[in-house]
Amino acid sequence: MKDATIEDLLPLAPLQEGLWYHSSYDESGADVYLGQWMFEFDAALDEQRLEGAARELLRRNASLRASFVQRRSGELVQVVVGEVPTPMTVVELGDRELAEVQRDERARRFDLAKAPLLRLLLVRRGEGRHALIMTVHHIVMDGWSASLLIEELFDLYASEPATLPARRPYRDYLAWLAGQDHDEAETAWRAALAEVSSPCLVAPADGGESPELAEFVELDLSAELTSELIEAAARHSVTLNIVVQAAWAIVLAQQTARKDIVLGVTVSGRSPELDGVEEMIGLFINTVPVCARIAGDTTLAELLHSLQDEQARLISYPYVGLSAIQKLAGLGRLFDTTFVFQNQPGGGDVREIEPGLTASLTDARDYNSFALSLQVTPGERLRLEVGYQAKLFERADVETLARQLHHVLDGLTGDPMTRIGDIPSLPRAQYDEMVERWNDTERPGLDTTLSSLFEARVRDKPKAVAISVGEESLTYAELNARANQLAHRFIADGEGPGRPIALLLPRSIEMVVAMLAAIKAGAGYIAMDPDDPTERLVVMLNDASPTSMVTMDDYAQRFSGLDMNFVALGQPRTTEEIRLLSRTDPTDADRTAPLDAREVAYVAYTSGSTGVPKGITVTHENVASLVLDERWREGKSDRVFAHSPQAFDATTYEVWVPLSIGGQIVMNAPGRFDQDDAARTIRDGGATSAYLTARLFNALVEENPGCLVGLREIWTGAETASPEVFRTALDKLPGVDLINVYGPTETTVFATRHVVRGPDAIGNATVSVGRALDNSRVYVLDDRMRPCPPGALGEIYIGGPRVARGYLGRPRLTSERFVCDPFGPPGTRMYRTGDLGWWHADGRLEFGGRSDHQAKIRGFRIEPAEVEAALTRQDEVAAAAVVVAANGSGEKVLNAYVVARSGLRIEVSELLARLARSLPRYMVPDGILVLDRLPLTDNGKLDRGALPDVQRAASATGREPRSKVESTLCTIWEEVLGVERVSIDDDFFELGGESLAAIRVVNRVRSELSSELAIQQLFLTPRIVELADGIGQQTPARPALRRRAAAG
Template sequence: MNPLPATESPAAWVAWNDTAREGLHATLPELVEAQTRKTPDHPAVHYDRTVLTYRELGARANPLARLLIARGAGPEDLVAVALPRSAETVVAHLAVAKAGAAYVPIDIDHPQARIAALLASVAPHTVLTTAALAPQLPAGTPYLALDDPASAALLAVQDAADLAGADRLAPLRPEHAAYVIHTSGSTGAPKGVVVTHAGLASLAADHIERFGIGAGDGVLQFASFHFDCSVGDLLMALCSGAALIIRPRDCLAGHEVAALIERTGATHVTIPPQVLTALPPADYGTLRTIATAGDVLTAALVDQWAPGRRMFNAYGPTEATVDAVATEVSPARAASPAGTVPGTAATGIGPAGPAAADPPIGRPVVNTQVYVLDADLHPVPVGEEGELFIAGAGLARGYLNQPGLTAERFLPCPFGRPGARMYRTGDLARWRVDGELEFRGRVDQQVKIRGFRIEPGEVEAALATHPQVAHCVAVAREDRPGAKRLVGYVVPAAGAAPEPAALRAHLAARLPDHLVPSAVVVIDAFPLSRNGKLDRAALPAPELAGTATARAPRPGPEHLLCTLFAEVLGVTRVGPDDAFFDLGGDSVLAIRLAARVREAGWLLAPRDVFTLQRAAALADRLTPAPEPATEPAPAATNAGGPGLLTLSQEDIDDLTGEWANEF
């Protein structure tokens, strides 16, 4: 074991890591089936006008699991799921788990090149998809179109009862892979994180108890299915007797999310801080608990949303089964408590962290240990900054088909049992004297923008494939407080004069929306420091001012939109023919624009911002906002259970953007 500094007692952090709880060893099918036996007729899944009870969910998933087994899928096989967001996605994920295989969610709205690359790296046993989407898969990909009549006929003859161990090709154990989630990769390609069943029961037990979830509650599943927060939502709902309420794809703007909460009677939600800022203030009478994850939670948001309900902050990389630490926050706790060790100077490993007024990220969850270590992997004293390492039941197996990267990030743990490992997060943190952890930044160039993990190397690798690019770099800039954005910088190839818009289009054809820089700046040469390295601080800020158009905006909606464009984008001038995304807009800012338009008394759908972009075109889409209802609208009901969502599901296949698909 590594020695402790002579001035430091191990008592504090050893006690804070005492999270052990025995008996939490179960696979995902075992967890859900145990709850089904307790609450068979309770609503399990709500999506739009569809509701499935626990009994019905099993009766839909079990035949599909048996069909997958008949096709040769079993433990350690990978089954990709490329389906539109719906209740059927939950059925498919559960069916794959029941078969013993691991599911791999694929975002069907990602560029075709990206989907092809992911499927090539995964080499799935089968892809579960639809007849309409199957032709878009790479040639030779094995697939099962769930809505095809032939598939329906095969499913109809399968037994709908829960599977016994003998029904699978091999016994399913907690150490087997449960799912593979892809995250941004520093090598230029996304990393597939292989997560086993081993930590699922611990996470479920922790969050169900911590958040106070019980039978009859409603857990709003805001995250996309290829973001690991969706796994936490599923466990909290389907292991407690609550209903998993799936956000429709077109439910993007703050007032739409608010309507979803009101109409479904949601009691619990895990939501990124950025989306919480767009949620209109209201009583939300059923909403008892808000948890935030994915980015820094500010004290201002705690002050706004914690009164009258319980509020939590959670932190955890995909490599640690969703959440590794969590804490309850309140306005009184948003600031550092008395006795907290004051901030220290930067260690030289990375940037100084956020202001001390921001809430902590918490303590380790059940069966998890966390360590704050120096460069030699020695624990640092309480109050000092170091790199955060995670160990315990939820630790992922590693990266799919990347043993070198796995060995680099998953290290032997000197503080645990023989053979134990720990994950090097790359995040800086420090222990407070009350046993809470504070997030302090990064040790490398990885950034979080709007809750997404972004490796600039992946963006740079895609940008470098453009024939007119000689050198490139991607950085996160925060030229306005709280407005962090990804910017690409390009040095052209000899004799070339690439257009920034063309470079962004090149990236958009290869990367998901959240990895496409909001601006690309073409410069003659990169600024260098005295030692010859890139001087990131000297890179010029992108010029995002609108063009001096030939005409002023027309009075009324067009003038309003130009004004709000400029306000939301932080630019000095916007003309009616300037494109929102060419001025640095992104899908979160589109949601913020829709919220500002509503405050001004009008309605604007975020999806229209994506498709029309210009104030001149959007002005005709504005409609007056309805007056607030004096009484809440009655919830829709049917035989399956109360509180069904009555929002219509529109076809928005042309919509792109991570908040439609990632969260």
Template sequence: MGSAATRSAPPALDAVCRAAASGPDAAGSRAGTLLQVALAVAAGALARTDSVPVAARVGAGPWRRRDVDLASCRTLADAVRAAEGAAVVEVSGPAAGVAGVAWTDDGTPGSLTVRLGVDAPAAGRPGPVADMLCRVAEQVLADPDRPLSRVDLLGAADRARLAGWAGRDTAVPPVGAAELFARQARAHPAATALVYRDHEVSYADLEAQVDRLARHLVGLGVRPEVLVAVAVPRSVELVVALLAVLRAGGAYLPLDVTYPTERLGFMLDDARPPILLTTAANAVHPAWHDRPIRLVRLDDEGDSAAIDASASHPVSAGGGAPGDPMYVIYTSGSTGRPKGVVVTHAGVASLAATQAAAVGAGPGDRVLQWASVSFDAAFWDLSLALFAGATLVLADDDDLLPGPPLAETLTKHRITHATLPPAAVTALPEVPLLVGGTLISTGDVCTPAIVRRWGRRTRVINGYGPTETTVGATITGPLRPGGKLSVGRPFVNARIHLLDHLLRPVPPGASGEICIGGPGVARGYLNRPELTRERFLPDPFGPPGGRLYRSGDLGVWDDDGELHFLGRVDNQVKIRGFRIELGEVEAALRRHPAVDQAVAVARNEDPADRYVAAYVNPAPGARLDGAELRQHLRAALPEHMLPAAITVLDAFPVTPNGKIDRAALPDPLPATSADAPGSDRERLLCGLFAEVLGLASVGPRDNFFACGGHSIAAVRLVSRIRAELGADLPVRQVFEHPTPAGIAALLTD
């Protein structure tokens, strides 16, 4: 990784180098120092670090290396003093990972040869790096008191290009989500708004149900800034509940009853919603049993009568104002506890405008509601349909499992638009699906294989955006097989800036942290002011009062102004579309009394098979049991965050500076039993379990999920069982009976 370029040195720097090279100090130490400082600032910006190993050579003198630490340097002059005080080592040349710069004196104006061994621009594009170095070098000489945060890395031409790529203003009506739905209900009253199982609901009927519940909520005190918890399974009632909360002016907090009670309890204690919309079956959940919250059972006769009696309460079709909260979504937290993202109505009109321009769903189209309501992607599905006059199709969880169940749902309901993570797309069978329709890939990195497979018969669109924005931030046009694979351009009215660690724009072709501005940026984290201040900053590029969200994602612009996603700068990963803070997994493990240290890493780059592997070190005198640890984690973490493998190590590998060496951790080996199968059917099923899990063997009582299985792998297992035994086994049975012996007993019955 690196780049090299040669260009004429700036006149001022050339003069200094000549004077130093021909002066009493033939080694040119002063010129070498100036070269190294300029290089350290430039390389540090590209590598997003304050400590940079650099090497410089002046004329025919020796290569001199030093480690320049800019952490305590406020100005360029401070950086020069820090470099002068650093130890100097003569080397044969810049080693791998070391940035190098040489000034050549051949009798003509000197030239600079730049070699970056750090995170440099794309191969073959070294020009901007050399230009940036020279620009910084000129500032080191001309303005040594300039603060490092104000060092100009860009020329005028680059600055103009970046400004054009960052996004543009488009006039959209400043309305909220409730009004966007109400407009479609007025425009298309007889059109089908919802389909669930075999039940269809028109826009007029949905509008009436939403209005009825919204009036009741207003009577219960719901208004702007009031949170309403929603624990309703996929159904017509779920959509009614969400829209009614928004029409009443409140914000919804989705709760998935399959989450651990401890996690749901934390969310309720943190958000403190006064009202919970639920069903009679979920009303007895222990998470809210002893908490001061009013339950409204949407399918209870008594509560239904009370809702009908609230018809006189006034309600505005427009719902909340742009600055009011719209929903709160809890995401994985690096501190060991989830954090609630407060998203307002301010960006929803721009979201709808983006969907209209890039996706184009409308009357007659059928949009799949795939994402769980606990994730902001569910709001994308809802808005893509109901803010455009299309039909939103809901299905039960079992019918949405990646593989044949999802394929059958797509076909049965004649879906025209589906938004799915790459892992779910990859698991779909090789049959014609969504022909002539639109597939939006989001939630994880889209692959060329997906575009090759789907792009000839289906519009494939890629998107990007963290929960801390109104669902998304960038989107592509239709992708072509063999074409470039970017995450596109900014949403309507969104702003995308790629910045270094000092929040300076990086040159075109260089990677930087993706920072997002515009009306779609969330308000912040609920009850977490310090974390909000850390991640949501005053926007130096936008209007007064604007904010910039530091995503922690890395990106790079290509020559056409399209953004390419490069990964993360921190300890966060995407597993089958779910955003997971590995720090939260580690914190949950460390809470077990027998665990001393814990590390979690992501394994396998294939999006369908990527998983979290955990490694633990026992506390002194303690004994660790993998099954007990997994049970401990199930009490705190949702299913998608559970490690597929937990490996106990007596000691962790470490780097020379004493830190845990994550790259040296051994491959996880899920523990399997040596029990012999009790029948031929058990023996066959043990073989199928091992085949799907990629293990040498599996015992009859080994748990599929404890051995690394997940929902997509469960679909593969069911498919193999059907092929070998002809048994039509529902995928849900794998979750309920996750051992070969358990499945064998089911098939025998």
């Protein structure tokens, strides 16, 4: 109230500071730290009596009259005033549903600077019936306090205030808190977190700083299972809380594929040292990290006792704020899940207020900002409520997660010596669905060769155009005749099955002729990119040992020292020799050996972890399993836009799919990809389908989507897809099927696909890679080779006929990566991708990154170890490390760190130039930073987290401030963050800034620059050079808070 007297100014408890920050960050967003309770009454209420009871409730409890503001000094304070408006409103329900009224109440934001932060909404339901909805911001009270408050409200309704005892005020708790030994508490927490090496995050993406109100999935356990869990707790001498907590930890371990779990656990914070604390009203709870080690050989008893023991050691220090605890660990946010075991006082769900009037609690919800939470309410039947952020999780997935938790809880009631790894994570029915039904993809007809498939199309439609490049084109009959002539040349040279031919040609009709000819001769081919450095091509040739190479005359000169048979296309003599050869299809009678589906069709080279590229041998059967997929016969893939580099496995799709189904290759002109040329080729060639790497797809959609007009489907993959770009593409390219695909070269280009025809097919945080294509079997397995439940992170394995033969000349590596498929037909294999993923409940796959350091950049798979090997081969480099990082645009790039040999100097520009002569362009690091030594962990491994940012170190050696505003901001950051020197290009959060530091910066800006800076603005523009531009345009600072004298 405007004339209210300030009774008290109090500090904030640690959690109150955190809640104030969350509310202040986005003042237009939802209040996520709410509690809401709804009671329905069996008789009419006296509305005036209830309002009087509410008024008396606020008078008796000073904490309900508190508002929260920031002083000029930066200090946050609670302002307790003597009188506030009674926060009760009466409304008619009319034709609305109570749930709708509840939602509307939750959507109304509280202004933390205006007390009371509590609302009572009395709903008239007709026929003398009422419902009461109480909504409160958790900054003034926790769930325990709410139960006390509700009891007191009903007692005040039924009796005189003078008959009720007074409560001990919240200010006494704050005084007790200030007197605790915080140094001792920090020492205890630092020890508890000493072995935590990384955050434990479950959400598939960062939910940002503006969370939404959670949604909930509820599950009531049976009375029988509840009783068994209580008995299990008693057998182990632990609480039921610990038993359920253990089950939740096991589920999180399965979800994250981790053995060391950090989960948030909400503790009551009501120390028995403080007399009367159980009856106090205010915010006492705290969410603290709990560590659980869940190795497969850990027994159930060991897990339960370790959880109980750890929490017993820390029970005396529940008051240290989460922000301070996380700062001690030095890892930023430690977890994004929380566990709450409700253990609150109160009269139960049904309570008699007075004779003839009973209130029934029909809904109760506590909300928070965590991505995922579990609230457990004890009773005859244990109730589980899984709260989730809908922008991060799909409801069906959370329902599956709740069932998984139920399944694990059931497993905890057995033998205490049961090993955690032996507790089944899937019911049998779900196992069968995931392994069998989701992989029911086998199609007949794979025992065929590519030459047979192509020649059948020649017979079907000899005069149809098979390939076009600009104005030049060949029909199926013409292409077949030219390929046959070259194939007969290969056979005459002694080439055939088991002897792949090297193809070093620009993207052209000649390239496709050579591919077909190598296939028809039975030899297969090795596709090589003329743009790759000669040194790398020689390594590949030495590895594969082909006896023939098809190339252009000028390319052949690069390999004059090699003992090979060169077929130089374009040379008059070669052209004349081939022209005189037979135009008929070669047969096994012509070939050096019979050709069957198990022979090699091509060898594709990818980056190798040993520093040498490795060749993947792909058979005719493998490619047939791709091109015979029913999807290609839907009519949208009949004219395929071909633009990929020759050595990129997408060429398999661009060439063999159209030629196997009677379609047309619409080939972009040779040379680097050009948007204008692509648009012209798509338009003039009538292309209907194209594959674009995610990087290229993103660039074209954002910069020039018009160049893709005319296509009916766009396949994209090789890197993580952007939901925002997919939404833009749907808007800019109406009617086009967008298909997000996944599959390594070892499984013949594509293994899964997800068709996006509308926004409903795009997730909030990710774009799924979908379901298995025909002739692919896809599994997500844990470290014991067991199928992971939906939502649980595991390694992706791919089985089925698309799995390649193996790595050329590398039997040991082949046996490590191509392993027995225990779920497929006897004798079949599956490929261990090294990729991580998880299933949605409906069978869609999500890509979750790599389990190692391998990466895909610009669509190409890269082993950083190969780049490191190239660096250490340089005379002046003693040691090197290569990591994948994001550049300023969010794109993945390679960063290299090098250490010079003693007495030698590294010139970065010269080093980059030499790398470009031995590595493809996409493998040359974007930046190189010279270090005195590489940072190592205690066990001697590279400490990747300690490597400095290459771009910042190279470009931001630190621009000095150019204005008074920039200079002031640099000083503020240096002092707030404890950093010796700040440049205008430094990022606040990369320098160690966090929420409370942001509050201090905002306050310093207000006092020193007389400008009102929103916390959100600091997140949006975290660099001084950007932030300073807007400072002068901000609103003037608020006046300082002053205590007013009490009225006489």
